Amino acid sequence: xxxxxxxxxxxxxxxxxxxxxxxxxxYGATPYLFWYVQSxxxxxxxxxxxxxxxxxxxxxxxxxxxxxxxxxxxxxxxxSVHWSDAAEYFCAVGRGSNYKLTFGKGTLLTVNP
Amino acid sequence: DVKVTQSSRYLVKRTGxxxxxxxxxxxxxxxxxxxxxxxxxxxxxxxxxxxVKMKEKGDIPEGYSVSRxxxxxxxxxxxxxxxxxxxxxxxxxxxxxxxIPYEQYFGPGTRLTVT
Numbered sequence: 185x186x187x188x189x190x191x192x193x194x195x196x197x198x199x200x201x202x203x204x205x206x207x208x209x210x211y212g213a214t215p216y217l218f219w220y221v222q223s224x225x226x227x228x229x230x231x232x233x234x235x236x237x238x239x240x241x242x243x244x245x246x247x248x249x250x251x252x253x254x255x256x257x258x259x260x261x262x263x264s265v266h267w268s269d270a271a272e273y274f275c276a277v278g279r280g281s282n283y284k285l286t287f288g289k290g291t292l293l294t295v296n297p
Numbered sequence: 298d299v300k301v302t303q304s305s306r307y308l309v310k311r312t313g314x315x316x317x318x319x320x321x322x323x324x325x326x327x328x329x330x331x332x333x334x335x336x337x338x339x340x341x342x343x344x345x346x347x348x349v350k351m352k353e354k355g356d357i358p359e360g361y362s363v364s365r366x367x368x369x370x371x372x373x374x375x376x377x378x379x380x381x382x383x384x385x386x387x388x389x390x391x392x393x394x395x396x397i398p399y400e401q402y403f404g405p406g407t408r409l410t411v412t
Contacts, residue, residue, distance in 0.1 A: 193337075216399045227301070227387055227403035228340075235398070274339065278399035283328045283347065283391055284355075285399055289339035
């Protein structure tokens with residue numbers, strides 16, 4: 185069965201520092217992978233997605249993610265974090281042929297001034 | 298711009314009450330989902346609908362039911378609310394379009410408190 189692990193529950197970075205959020209997935213075939221962001225009290229917003237092709241995908245708000253099949257990872261990166269990036273981030277993988285997503289438990293990002 | 302709306306942002310109900318959470322999407326999507334979100338547990342799928350009047354149980358359906366009489370509307374029903382159903386409820390929708398499989402759009406959420 186598909187699964188997603190986000191090893192870091194909470195990460196704190198300083199504004200202007202680089203960021204990498206980790207995502208490990210388990211899936212037999214080529215996965216459909218997503219990163220979502222949730223600001224406090226809000227719903228989830230799609231940051232970026234990987235279906236096929238170039239393994240480095242660009243998303244909104246200056247984020248990018250790299251798909252590494254050999255390591256079963258889809259890590260999210262940003263070169264310089266802004267205070268407005270403070271939020272919870274969820275990695276997700278598509279489940280089979282029935283349109284569902286399996287979500288990781290999320291990583292909470294705190295940004296220090 | 299795509300839009301998923303939920304009827305209430307905050308809701309307070311008493312134990313034993315029947316509770317209706319409404320979700321409407323304007324994207325003509327075939328699929329609609331109800332999740333609950335709890336700290337440390339992430340998002341857990343309650344129910345899923347892939348067409349009008351069609352539904353499928355998710356990972357945690359106990360204590361919940363759903364209704365989908367129109368394509369744009371998906372309702373979550375708590376027949377007899379209990380305190381352990383206090384949570385954030387998120388609705389999402391997605392298309393059957395094979396070019397964008399699994400891509401879900403979320404509503405703002407309803408924070409339900411059962412006292």
